Amino acid sequence: MERLRFFLNDRPVEETGLSPTTTLLRYLRDRAHLTGTKEGCAEGDCGACSVAVLEQDGQGVASLRAVNACLLLLPMVQGKRVYTVESLKESGRWHVVQEALARSLGSQCGYCTPGVAMSMLEACHRRDLDEPWKLDAQMCGNLCRCTGYRPIREAASQVAGLRPPDRFARALGETRPEPMDLAYAAGAQRFFTPGSLDALWDVLDAHPSARFVVGGTDLSLEVTKRYAEPPLLVSLEALSELRVLEPRGGGHRLGATARLTDVEDYARAVSPPLERMLRYFGSRQIKNRATVGGNLCTASPIGDMAPVLLALGAEVVLRSRAGERRLPLEDFFVGYRRTALGAGEVLAYVDIPEQPEAARALAYKVSKRREADISSVSAGFRVVVDGEGRVTEARLAYGGMAATPARARRTEAALVGQPWTEAVVEAALPRLAEDFQPLSDHRGSAWFRAQLAQNLLRGFFHETLETPRPRFAERHAATVQVR
Numbered sequence: 001m002e003r004l005r006f007f008l009n010d011r012p013v014e015e016t017g018l019s020p021t022t023t024l025l026r027y028l029r030d031r032a033h034l035t036g037t038k039e040g041c042a043e044g045d046c047g048a049c050s051v052a053v054l055e056q057d058g059q060g061v062a063s064l065r066a067v068n069a070c071l072l073l074l075p076m077v078q079g080k081r082v083y084t085v086e087s088l089k090e091s092g093r094w095h096v097v098q099e100a101l102a103r104s105l106g107s108q109c110g111y112c113t114p115g116v117a118m119s120m121l122e123a124c125h126r127r128d129l130d131e132p133w134k135l136d137a138q139m140c141g142n143l144c145r146c147t148g149y150r151p152i153r154e155a156a157s158q159v160a161g162l163r164p165p166d167r168f169a170r171a172l173g174e175t176r177p178e179p180m181d182l183a184y185a186a187g188a189q190r191f192f193t194p195g196s197l198d199a200l201w202d203v204l205d206a207h208p209s210a211r212f213v214v215g216g217t218d219l220s221l222e223v224t225k226r227y228a229e230p231p232l233l234v235s236l237e238a239l240s241e242l243r244v245l246e247p248r249g250g251g252h253r254l255g256a257t258a259r260l261t262d263v264e265d266y267a268r269a270v271s272p273p274l275e276r277m278l279r280y281f282g283s284r285q286i287k288n289r290a291t292v293g294g295n296l297c298t299a300s301p302i303g304d305m306a307p308v309l310l311a312l313g314a315e316v317v318l319r320s321r322a323g324e325r326r327l328p329l330e331d332f333f334v335g336y337r338r339t340a341l342g343a344g345e346v347l348a349y350v351d352i353p354e355q356p357e358a359a360r361a362l363a364y365k366v367s368k369r370r371e372a373d374i375s376s377v378s379a380g381f382r383v384v385v386d387g388e389g390r391v392t393e394a395r396l397a398y399g400g401m402a403a404t405p406a407r408a409r410r411t412e413a414a415l416v417g418q419p420w421t422e423a424v425v426e427a428a429l430p431r432l433a434e435d436f437q438p439l440s441d442h443r444g445s446a447w448f449r450a451q452l453a454q455n456l457l458r459g460f461f462h463e464t465l466e467t468p469r470p471r472f473a474e475r476h477a478a479t480v481q482v483r
Contacts, residue, residue, distance in 0.1 A: 002183050006077045008032060009087040010167065015074070020184055020191035021223045021230060024077060025049045025069035028084060036085035036114045037069055040143070042224040044068040044217060044286055045372060047142035050115035052122060054081040054171055057262055062172045065261070065288040066122040066141075071220040072289070073213075075191045076235065079178030081171060085114035088121070090167055097121050100155040108146035116142045116152055119284065124159045125168055128265075133279075133474065135160055140371040141283025180238035193235040201321040203234055204344045210234040212346065214257050215289035217282075218298050242293075242348055250354030256293025256347045263292060271352070272469040273380065277308045277363035279472065283372045293347045296329075299337045299404060302375045302443075306333070306405035308363035309350060310397035311380030317349040324348065333404035356384045356393070360464040364456050366479055368443070375400055376444040377452045381460045385420045392416065398453055400443070401436040408435040411457075425461045429454045456480070 004015040018027070025042075028034045028051070040048035049069040057063040064083075088095035097120045100106070107113040116139075123129060123138045139149075139156050163169060181195035192210070194200040204210065210232045213219050222228040236242060236257050244255040245266040252270055254263060260278055264287065267275040281287060281304050295305040296316070306329070314329045321344060329350070332340050341347065355361065361382040367373035378399040384392045394412040399405045414428035438449035459480030463470055473481055 004074055004078060004182075004184060005178075006079060007081040009034075009083055010081070010171070017186055018074060019186050019229065020073060020075050020189050020233065021228075022074045023070055023220065023224065024051070024072040024074055024082065027074055028069060034084050034086050038111055038114060039070060040112070040115075042070045043221055044071045044283075045143070046112070047115040047119065047283065047285060048112050050118040050142065050285055051085075052083040052118050052168075053077065054083070054168075054175060056177055057259075059262075062175055064122055064125045064168055064172060066119045066285050067288050068141075068217075068285045070224055071216050073191070073216055073220060073223070073233075075182055075184055075193065075233075076216060076237065078182045078193060079180045081175060083118070083121070083168065085117055087167070088117060095121075095166065096159050096162060096164055097124055097155075100158045101152070104151040104155040104158070106147060106151040106155040112142060112144045112146075116144065120156050120159055121168065122284070123156055124162050124164070125172065126161060127163070129160045131474070133472075137279070137371075138284050141285040180235075182235075189229060189231055191233045191235070193238050195238045197239060197241070197319070200234070200236070200239065200346070201344070205321070207232055207234070208343055212236055212297070214291045214294050215259070217286055217290045218294060218300075236293075236346065242346075244349070248351060252352045254292045254350040254352070256296075256349060257291050260287040260290045260292070260295075271312070272471050273308050273312065273361045273363045273382075274352075276472060277304055277365060277378070277380070280365050280367075280370055281305075286372070292350055296332065296350070297339055297341070297347055299333050299335075299339050301336065301402060301404055302378065302400045303405060304365055304375055304378050304399065307378050307397040307399045308380035309352065310405060310407055311361060311363070311382040311395045312352050312355065313382070313395065315351045315353075316347055317351060318342075318345045319348040320345040326351075330407060333406075336403040355382075358386065358468075359384050359393075360460075360468040362460055362464060362469065364459070364479055366452055366456070374443065377401060377449050377456070379453070379456045379460075381457065383415065383420065383460075383464075389419050389421075391418055391420050391424075396457065398436065401438045401449060401453060406436075408432055408453075410434045420461075422461060425457065429457065432457070 028037045038048040040046035050066045051069045182193040184191045192203045242255045242257040264278040363380045365378045380397045382395045394415040396408040411431040414431045418424045438446045440446045462482045
């Protein structure tokens with residue numbers, strides 16, 4: 001049995017005998033007695049448990065990222081450096097983050113403050129906070145019921161991008177990646193982190209019933225909310241070849257284990273629809289852990305990545321010891337929370353083909369809160385219009401409208417061959433009722449979802465009249481950006 005090994009506030013730690021489904025939050029509070037890290041929601045919504053983890057980003061560069069300790073299982077920090085709020089004060093001196101919060105009166109009851117400080121620490125060491133919305137996105141995963149957020153934002157703006165010569169800067173410059181390979185057991189539970197695909201196939205041959213995990217933003221909720229103790233987990237996090245983000249054949253390849261933070265950065269230059277969906281996918285802490293493959297393999301009907309990828313014509317690449325096979329993404333979802341993955345297979349890549357020059361494409365997400373919320377309805381649209389103004393192709397995909405993310409094929413058929421005009425779009429809208437019969441739940445009634453699906457397509461028509469793939473306005477308020 002291997003030991004769990006990581007660094008906690010620069011101190012090496014080794015552990016055995018702990019359940020592999022122990023969350024980092026519970027370890028910090030109950031075993032390490034570092035009680036500055038707080039539990040608020042235990043589901044990644046409030047940010048009170050935020051800590052910073054030093055690891056490599058998608059480009060292989062060491063980065064300091066805020067994450068939710070309540071969603072990290074302890075084996076997920078194997079070989080990494082974890083920093084809690086207790087690490088900020090160094091040699092008797094307060095960190096600039098702490099000083100800024102105090103100076104701006106950014107704390108009242110103080111319960112959320114440690115998590116706020118650790119999100120600000122990531123902001124402090126980021127190099128890319130060059131637009132105001134990025135600071136909003138950095139801090140949106142930290143809830144505070146006392147301050148009204150203005151003083152917190154003021155404090156964050158004071159330290160954003162400072163990169164002082166502190167212990168974290170030294171660690172970023174000096175730390176070399178530690179191996180994450182792990183074969184860990186405690187009681188009846190086992191956790192594997194294979195370091196190569198060959199090692200993965202060996203694990204799957206020996207344990208065909210294993211469940212996969214990478215970021216843990218979905219699976220960990222079973223632990224924290226349902227008190228589940230999965231007996232056998234296999235992490236794909238150490239497989240660097242599955243984390244690629246690269247141009248490919250005129251299109252783009254997204255590795256299944258690529259973090260959504262990295263995908264968002266990559267998409268900013270190459271895919272406005274994908275970037276737009278990722279802006280409000282979740283908080284910074286969630287996107288620092290969540291992955292492309294994880295969001296697709298949960299096969300949730302309200303997963304936000306699927307509609308935009310369906311609209312863009314994406315294919316999935318599945319790998320096993322026997323080789324690889326490709327499927328159109330629409331064939332990957334075979335039922336409610338069920339996929340086409342076979343025994344011994346993993347989702348390796350998502351390939352987005354080259355987009356037609358004449359394509360109009362956008363993605364939308366509608367939820368009760370703009371930030372850090374689950375969709376009521378999400379959508380991805382792509383329409384290709386020829387030189388005569390007629391629709392030659394339409395791909396209209398929705399989430400939250402059926403048991404799986406799906407295309408509105410009858411509505412698409414009503415558009416193809418027709419002129420791309422408001423009258424034609426309005427005439428096609430009733431076909432959505434033939435494509436979908438949505439359910440009512442706490443996120444929206446069936447009527448609301450049906451009306452929303454129509455309104456998003458209306459908005460898409462108007463929003464892409466002048467710019468085929470528009471980006472968000474700098475300080476936008478509405479989901480649909482029509483001027």
